Amino acid sequence: MYHKRGLWAIKAKNGGAFPKHEKKAAAAAPAEKPPKFYPADDVKKPLVNKRKARPTKLRASITPGTVLIILAGRFKGKRVVFLKQLTSGLLLVTGPFKINGVPLRRVNQSYVIATSTKVDISGVNVEKFDDKYFGKKVEKKKKKGEGEFFEAEKEEKNVLPQDKKDDQKSVDAALIKSIEAVPDLKSYLGARFSLKAGMKPHELVF
Amino acid sequence: MPFKRYVEIGRIALVNYGKDYGKLVVIVDVIDQNRALVDAPDMVRGQINFKRLTLTDIKIDIKRVPNKKTLVAALEAADVKNKWESSSWGRKLIVQKKRASLNDFDRFKIMLAKIKKAGVVRQELAKLKKETTA
Numbered sequence: 001m002y003h004k005r006g007l008w009a010i011k012a013k014n015g016g017a018f019p020k021h022e023k024k025a026a027a028a029a030p031a032e033k034p035p036k037f038y039p040a041d042d043v044k045k046p047l048v049n050k051r052k053a054r055p056t057k058l059r060a061s062i063t064p065g066t067v068l069i070i071l072a073g074r075f076k077g078k079r080v081v082f083l084k085q086l087t088s089g090l091l092l093v094t095g096p097f098k099i100n101g102v103p104l105r106r107v108n109q110s111y112v113i114a115t116s117t118k119v120d121i122s123g124v125n126v127e128k129f130d131d132k133y134f135g136k137k138v139e140k141k142k143k144k145g146e147g148e149f150f151e152a153e154k155e156e157k158n159v160l161p162q163d164k165k166d167d168q169k170s171v172d173a174a175l176i177k178s179i180e181a182v183p184d185l186k187s188y189l190g191a192r193f194s195l196k197a198g199m200k201p202h203e204l205v206f
Numbered sequence: 207m208p209f210k211r212y213v214e215i216g217r218i219a220l221v222n223y224g225k226d227y228g229k230l231v232v233i234v235d236v237i238d239q240n241r242a243l244v245d246a247p248d249m250v251r252g253q254i255n256f257k258r259l260t261l262t263d264i265k266i267d268i269k270r271v272p273n274k275k276t277l278v279a280a281l282e283a284a285d286v287k288n289k290w291e292s293s294s295w296g297r298k299l300i301v302q303k304k305r306a307s308l309n310d311f312d313r314f315k316i317m318l319a320k321i322k323k324a325g326v327v328r329q330e331l332a333k334l335k336k337e338t339t340a
Binding site: 067069079115116117184185187188191193203204205206 | 306307308309310311314315318
């Protein structure tokens with residue numbers, strides 16, 4: 001073992017003796033008082049869990065500005081521009097609204113096909129959008145009397161707040177400019193994707 | 207009914223199975239009843255079964271098993287690449303490859319172009335019809 005591990009070479013390198021390292025001075029542990037109470041039975045401690053939550057791994061084909069095809073939901077088949085990935089892992093996406101009616105929206109990566117078409121997204125500021133922006137608004141509970149039931153139903157209608165509409169407009173303004181720079185891209189984004197006869201999805205290049 | 211394309215030294219063949227699928231190779235020697243020695247500018251010279259080859263019409267002038275330099279020079283002299291790409295078989299393969307590599311956006315643009323072309327053709331046809339009935 002001595003020759004196999006080359007210990008003779010280590011000794012020779014260090015001038016005839018094994019290299020010694022000094023022990024690191026251990027930091028003095030703070031003095032603990034003996035506990036006042038010892039539990040009768042041993043309590044099981046849960047195992048330590050060091051996992052951290054992080055957003056879903058983004059496919060390499062999806063980069064800011066990629067055109068995505070949405071596969072499910074009310075916008076299925078729509079081609080849409082990818083803006084950024086939110087901390088929850090969902091993708092922030094916009095139509096743009098003027099072109100195909102898809103607003104600023106969150107979409108799951110699994111329900112999306114990434115095409116290789118990219119749009120220039122440098123003029124767009126998406127810093128302010130996060131998951132809280134898209135969360136459901138918490139309404140204050142109102143005590144309803146019997147007679148007021150029908151009136152209350154009518155008021156349920158959600159009107160989109162004006163600031164959300166303005167956000168949509170500001171994001172889309174820069175996007176639409178870079179989209180119109182590419183010929184046919186606008187009508188491409190306005191059209192829905194569908195499989196036609198003879199198209200084999202596993203052989204198609206997106 | 208008689209054969210027109212023969213296995214001979216210098217015959218260009220298309221590989222239709224295996225690692226080198228789709229490549230054009232030159233038959234530089236015949237090993238036995240089933241195998242040939244083939245070579246191409248971008249591959250190591252090796253044996254291949256005749257069943258994996260499809261013969262083409264193109265033939266170049268080489269001696270048995272030339273070295274790579276001579277082979278490349280002979281291919282250049284016979285202008286194999288241009289002959290192949292201008293033949294209908296070669297053109298078909300190029301179109302197939304192009305279609306397979308089309309992007310979703312490319313397919314959309316092609317659809318628009320087809321519709322446009324069909325519109326122009328239909329206009330001309332309508333014009334001609336009017337002339338003949340008039």
